[in-house]
Amino acid sequence: MRLLMLGALRAHTGNGTTARRIQDHIEAAGHSCALMDISSCKSPLAVSNLISSENFEAALGIHLYKAGRLLQGSGIPFGIIFGGTDINEDAKCDEKAKVMGRVLEEARFAVSFTESMKEAAAVYWPRARNKIYVQAQGIVTTCNASFNWKRFLQSxxxxxxxxxxxxxxxxxxxxxxxxxxxxxxxxxxxxxxxxxxxxxxxxxxxxxxxxxxxxxxxxxxxxxxxxxxxxxxxxxxxxxxxxxxxxxxxxxxxxxxxxxxxxxxxxxxxxxxxxxxxxxxxxxxxxxxxxxxxxxxxxxxxxxxxxxx
CATH class of the missing domain: 3.40.50.2000 (Glycogen Phosphorylase B;)
Known part of the structure; x- marks a missing residue:
């Protein structure tokens, strides 16, 4: 399956690191997964055109509002991964909350990193509770052995x-x-x-x-x-x-x-x-x-x- 992953995916940011890790998981299962930063897609129409031209069969969005609104009406099945600010901040805005609610109705599933974030989302959109899965971030660390700089982190x-x-x-x-x-x-x-x-x-x-x-x-x-x-x-x-x-x-x-x-x-x-x-x-x-x-x-x-x- 050919997937599109959409989000604020600048390198060295939390979303970017998460996206690349999930991309690796997906491709390890034999699928292809292309990453696209939302800065390159200004509207749902632009995303729909991209999906059509590149023959994407499904999509994942990171951030319920920023990416989700661009995937609405795309014509392909998609899932959403909560970003944090979408539930903690954007949901407080009535206009954004309505958009996110419609995104959740259309999404096949949503992923929350914590149980508490899922419960917060369910308060805003109770009908979506059963399609929200809790999956904590998986961590693997690697160090550059040649890197040598000693500082202590204080105030x-x-x-x-x-x-x-x-x-x-x-x-x-x-x-x-x-x-x-x-x-x-x-x-x-x-x-x-x-x-x-x-x-x-x-x-x-x-x-x-x-x-x-x-x-x-x-x-x-x-x-x-x-x-x-x-x-x-x-x-x-x-x-x-x-x-x-x-x-x-x-x-x-x-x-x-x-x-x-x-x-x-x-x-x-x-x-x-x-x-x-x-x-x-x-x-x-x-x-x-x-x-x-x-x-x-x-x-x-x-x-x-x-x-x-």
Missing amino acids: EEWHREEPSTHLIIIGPAVDPLFAEEVKEKIKRADGVHLLQEISQEDLHALVKKCFAVVNSSISEGMSATILEAMDLNVPVMARNIPGNAAIIAHKTTGLLYSNPQEFVQLSKSLIGDPFLHKEIVMKAKEYVTKHHSWEHERKAYQNLVLMLQ
Whole structure:
């Protein structure tokens, strides 16, 4: 079967990494799967024309609103993978919620990374509950052994007290205006470094050399970065929001903070308590191995794709 996968698929972003992993699962089952960024498809008509010209037989969309609305009326069966912001943010807008509801009616299935995200979606679109499948992200990490850069991941205030501590912010500038705001603030912040995106193998090597990984998102579906850090035996400190709390048990598999003061307090506890550090690393590794199997994810998507035939 020839499939189209549609989404915001810029390299080195969460959606892009997820899409390429799922593409690999699908192609391992003998199908072909082409990735297309939504920036290249401005309307449902453009997607329909693409499907017709390239003879796609089915499609997958990542993000219920951004990709789903472009697949409506495409004439081929499709499935949807929730992105996080679609359920956490876009569903709060009545106009977008109506569009997403129509997308779910047409979709053969939808995939939620967590049970809590499925329940949140079912509140908005109760008739779709039975077609929403829960499948956590599967994680596999690889490190570039030749990558060599040692930094410790902490806060700006710390750097003044402990010059050996640094905060590294890394990744592509998805929102240009926000990126410029960040750059201006970093110019005035000692010990804070902004890096461009690097390969996943180099990123994993860098993470392994850090004291901790910080997730400060205000909205998450399921952060692969958190799961990768767990797999790499690096403690995670994350903002206490539903998407993060769904995969982190506070003081067991990671640390959850709600404000800067709590972040500093918990970070100092992690630094000053080697037993806590060791326990979090061990429990997090056990959790990610048990609940985020790459092999289980592969089987799940290979079975779901059969529903598009």
